[in-house]
Amino acid sequence: MSEEEMIEGGGEGVIKKFLYLNRRAPYGSIYALESLEVVLIGAAFEQDVSVAFIDDGVYQLTKGQDTKGVEMKNFSPTYRALEMYDVEKLYVFKESLDERGLTEDDLIVDVEVVDAKQMADLMDEQEVILSF
Amino acid sequence: MKLGVQVNEGPYQHQASDSAYQFVKAAVEKGHEIFRVFFYHDGVNNGTRLATPPQDDRNVANRWSELAAKHDIDLVLCVAAAQRRGIADADEAKRNGKDADNIAPGFRISGLGQLIEAGIQCDRLVVFGD
Numbered sequence: 001m002s003e004e005e006m007i008e009g010g011g012e013g014v015i016k017k018f019l020y021l022n023r024r025a026p027y028g029s030i031y032a033l034e035s036l037e038v039v040l041i042g043a044a045f046e047q048d049v050s051v052a053f054i055d056d057g058v059y060q061l062t063k064g065q066d067t068k069g070v071e072m073k074n075f076s077p078t079y080r081a082l083e084m085y086d087v088e089k090l091y092v093f094k095e096s097l098d099e100r101g102l103t104e105d106d107l108i109v110d111v112e113v114v115d116a117k118q119m120a121d122l123m124d125e126q127e128v129i130l131s132f
Numbered sequence: 133m134k135l136g137v138q139v140n141e142g143p144y145q146h147q148a149s150d151s152a153y154q155f156v157k158a159a160v161e162k163g164h165e166i167f168r169v170f171f172y173h174d175g176v177n178n179g180t181r182l183a184t185p186p187q188d189d190r191n192v193a194n195r196w197s198e199l200a201a202k203h204d205i206d207l208v209l210c211v212a213a214a215q216r217r218g219i220a221d222a223d224e225a226k227r228n229g230k231d232a233d234n235i236a237p238g239f240r241i242s243g244l245g246q247l248i249e250a251g252i253q254c255d256r257l258v259v260f261g262d
Contacts, residue, residue, distance in 0.1 A: 034172065038244050041245060042244070128257050130247075130257075132140075
């Protein structure tokens with residue numbers, strides 16, 4: 001049994017607004033990787049998907065990740081593949097970038113950088129929020 | 133109200149599973165429908181029947197099994213998360229060449245699509261985690 005074999009029973013044409021909220025660094029815990037797995041599987045259900053990155057979650061998108069020393073898989077290239085799954089609405093919280101000395105140029109994908117008000121509005125308009 | 137529940141943390145280490153259990157129990161008692169409880173990340177560890185907590189402590193897995201049996205609640209362990217963490221039913225054990233299974237009664241193993249489906253079908257999806 002694999003994930004791909006088990007995609008069934010969606011909402012019969014119902015389209016909801018889903019937000020995946022990524023809050024944690026890519027390594028150090030498995031939340032980021034397993035969040036990405038949900039986004040990829042969830043794409044098959046053709047919902048209205050947004051993905052947001054806040055706090056240490058912004059590190060998930062940084063360029064030049066080298067995981068050899070910790071013997072973990074560098075899964076950051078997968079974020080570039082999200083576009084092929086029609087997951088195109090990526091939001092990054094400006095304050096989290098600023099706090100970490102990062103800018104949009106440090107990120108491996110095109111994103112929309114949003115302030116606190118915009119992030120709050122984004123969350124407010126969602127029907128399902130999955131927080132990782 | 134039709135409710136979906138997601139549990140993202142394992143038993144004992146974290147209160148998420150306890151809180152989710154209390155929430156589900158209270159919701160059912162209030163007449164709400166629990167569409168599904170989906171266990172993800174270390175949450176799949178709630179579904180092993182091999183845990184032996186001290187006798188004067190709550191038994192988290194048994195408690196979920198009993199609640200599921202009493203109210204016919206769908207308890208789903210994510211297959212990808214379960215494979216990583218060594219939680220298997222008889223089919224999964226056989227498929228992956230393991231010598232035993234350890235899934236607790238009332239739980240089943242299925243895909244992440246079941247989580248997305250709960251998000252689509254339910255009035256609310258409530259996430260318990262860190």
